[in-house]
Amino acid sequence: MNPAVHHGDTKDTENLRKPHISLSPWFVRLGLWLIPLSFLVISFFYPLSRILVLTLVPQTLTYQNLVLASRVLLFTFYQATLSLLLTLLLGLPSAYLFARYDFRGKPLLRALTAVPFMLPTVVVAAGFSALLGPRGLIHTILTLSSLPFTGTLWAILIAHVFYNTTIVIRLVGNALSSLDPKLEAAARSLGADSFHVWRNVLLPILRPSILASSLLVFLFDFTSFGVILLLGGPQFATVEVEIYLRVLRLPNFSLAALLAAIQLICTLTISLIYTRVITRTTIQTAPRSATANTRKPRTTSEKVFVVAFAFLLTSFFFLPLSALPFRSLVRLEADRGQRGEIQYGFTTDYYTELFVNRRGSVFYVPPIRATVNSLAYAGATAVLSLVLGFPAAVALAKPTRLEKVLDPLIILPLGSSAVMLGLGVILSFGAWLTSPLLVPFAHTLVALPFVIRVLQPAIASIPERLRQAASSLGASPLEVWKNIDLPILRRATLAAATFAFTISLGEFGATLLIARPEYPTIPVAIERFLSQPGGLNYGQAMAMATILMLLTVISILLIEQFRLPGAGEF
Amino acid sequence: MLDVQHIFKTYEDKLLLNDISFTVATGETVCLLGASGSGKSTLLRIIAGLEEPDSGFVFFNGQNLSSTPPHLRDFGLVFQDYALFPHLNVYDNVAFGLTRSVRRLPKGEVKERVANSLEMVNLNGFEKRQVTDLSGGEQQRVALARALATRPRLLMFDEPLGALDRTLREDLLNELRMILHHMNISAIYVTHDQEEAFAISDRLLILHGGEIIRQGAPAEVWAKPDSAFVAGFLGLGNIFKGEVREQTKEKRWKVESEFGFFHISCEHKHSKGERIHLLARPLSAENEVNVIQGIVRDTVFQQERFKVTLDNGLYIYLQKAPKIGEKIEVQVRVECLA
Secondary structure (H helix, E strand, O other), X not given: OOOOOOOOOOOOOOOOOOOOOOOOOHHHHHHHHHHHHHHHHHHXXXXXXXXXXXXXXXXXXXXXXXXXXXXXXXXXXXXXXHHHHHHHHHHHHHHHHHHXXXXXXXXXXXXXXXXXXXXXXXXXXXXXXXXXXXXXXXHHHHOOOOOOOOOOXXXXXXXXXXXXHHHHHHHHHHHHHXXXXXXXXXXHHOOOOHHHXXXXXXXXXXXXXXXXXXXXXXXXXXXXXXXXXXXXXXXOOOHHHHHHHHHHHOOOHHHHHHHHHHHHHHHHHHHHHHHHHHHHHOOOOOOOOOHHHOEOOOOHHHHHHHHHHHHHHHHHHHHHHHHHHHHHOEEEEEOOOOOOOEEEEEOOHXXXXXXXXXXXXXXXXXXXXXXXXXHHHHHHHHHHHHHHHHHHHHHHHOOOHHHHHHHHHHHHHHHOOHHHHHHHHHHHHHHHOOOOOHHHHHHHHHHHHHHHHHHHHHHHOOOHHHHHHHHHOOOOHHHHHHHHHHHHHHHHHHHHHHHHHHHHHHOOHHHHHHOOOOOOOHHHHHHHHHOOOOHHHHHHHHHHHHHHHHHHHHHHHHHHXXXXXXXXXX | OEEEXXXXXXXXXXXXXXXXXXXXXXXXXXXXXXXXXXXXXHHHHHHHOOOOOOEEEEEEOOEEOOOOOHHHOOEEEEOOOOOOOOOOEHHHHHHHHHOOHHHOOOHHHHHHHHHHHHHHOOXXXXXXXXXXXXXXXXXXHHHHHHHHHOOOOEEEEEXXXXXXXXXXXXXXXXXXXXXXXXXXXXXXXXXXXXXHHHHHOOEEEEEEOOEEEEEEOHHHHHHOOOOHHHHHHOOOOEEEEEEEEEEEEOOEEEEEXXXXXXXXXXXXXXXXXXXXXXXXXXXXXXXXXXXXXXXXXXXXXXXXXXXXXXXXXXXXXXXXXXXXXXXXXXXXXXXXXX
């Protein structure tokens, strides 16, 4: 017995303190939802309704608008389908390579193929421009001006493949690596050749994962914006690019709204099919450990395949990424009319120029301000999305009927594209466009679903027992939160915050629409530099993109660090 | 002294606890024994303050705890899944309760208490270890040390050994019993395992259908289960129905069943033709009038004895294994369960 312990106040029976019980009452849940839901209503559902209302008026649904919209839609489908086919062409053999063979540098190569997916679109576009563009390395060094790249459909397709191959490698590769290679051996022993092994054994078994990855790739290609705008140019207008053009270049808001509504229907349909496919994919044949199924290539043809493909993947993924920082530090200027005589050499001019506020430049401020703006916006986005995401994640961690209804609503902004979100914000809060606050607001909308998805499982993984044990040891509800929940969630919170930060840094579509000219972000600044003539502007775009790439890579490494459990697994 | 009075609790429209009252004296270990879903864990959580009863009270030393939140009750809790804090090492886990605002102890005393508690559970030197690196048995020892360190006025165990294997369970159970006696601490021990219950408790409470259907010292309950459910739940022997034929003497009855006629002595008043439950203890007893017989179908070696199953479903413990197919006749004690 411990006489020092203070026991409950018996006199004060009126002041009933609620015991710490597992199922919080409905008003607590509603309180948790209040802030995130109000935010979503204001920043997403209200703008969405503005778009839909604008779509359904007779002035919008004109013959001319509909013809234009269907032409744009057709091209969007066309380029997305081509991109998907090319992605599968590279992705399926790559998935097989990673799932079946061991070779030196495999983990590194695998990581390399995943890097583009996490990079901002402007960085990828800048990377390809640095490698293959008119001012790029290959062009200027080999003076192959007869080989056009930027401004062609090929540029778009290759950038899409570069972006999305990792999805196929991940999804199909995972399915394949959990598949017993003895199945292939059995098929061969029954007389099937390689073609029949693929056609009659592997493809049917892998079909769900191929389908799932295809839908995902198609979705990303369908709503792709930065790559198409920066590498293709306005003549390759997809729905997303056309919305942007109809907002900023040739203002026609009703056409923009119509396109946005059409795009939303398409993306939601694809997402819905994807969700259905994914739930069916989980039924798999007996899974095995992934390491047991890989081995070193043995026969000559296996060795050729492995070496050739590893080389192909390495060059395809490494060259654009390395061309960018390289090009930002090298002057490559062919004098006008004197093709072949190139002045080149190492330079830091492109970086130092970022600090200069030149009269007549595309900015009213030194371009480096864009970096400061981006970091500030990203910080604000991280804080805002944590403030909004935490209560929602707490509620979703222990779902009741209320959460089953609200969960899809929270994720809905994911299904809508960035430019569309920007359009909605402009339509709803056009009067506020002078406020720089609008940017982190929009970025939070994009980041919130990711933040919730990172926090929710972490919160759910804390057993209620821990809190009960703590309170039986004398911890007040506040102490329980401070000493149990917070320390355990520290890593997940940091990961979520960095996630939001990274998303904000690279966000391009929505920002392009709503950022004020004097408050550019890094991606917006890169776009402006690229759209201006002159080697100096181009070099500065490379420098900016390199800075953005570095910041993103650092963030990605940090996220991985936070996600890795340290002392124990929890 | 803990005094639980008239606890009612419904869960999803089902009456889970129906007017539960009992006391736990200082230094006494009371075991709540019941099948899963019998509401024993809920009762424990109500006492701990983690859940509210629909009605009823929990008193400790005459003080009503109904409005006292769990962290001010000073009741220790040990869970089946240990509930160790994964972000803290062994020392910080055990010290957790000692550094809370309700009883913030000076640093030196915290250190001493942690060392004491760890010694009590034989984990000296484990202070710096990560709890996630420990085995299940070690984790449960840490959980026990953590609960002991605050020296709670009541210790509660919710199936604390359920996740451990058999030999570990027996070892820990013996240690636990010695610790509880040594500290003279009041304890409630919840389990569904009757062996555990018999081994640890000073008094047994058997929970069934939301009510305490039998309570008493383990030996007392074993000798007089008083109901077919308790006898069956505790695995005391063969339970079957019989029909009262006649009263042979004062408190002596002749009963007919599918296994033959039995003569029982019984305090109850029975009427002719009444259906009653009988318990045939599986141990052969030399000077009993009652006999069960049958053809041996199966024998299982169980260390110091054989469990022999007969073709009619009855079982019996014998020192020597009979042959399968052999017809045997054994004298046993048969009791009335009413």
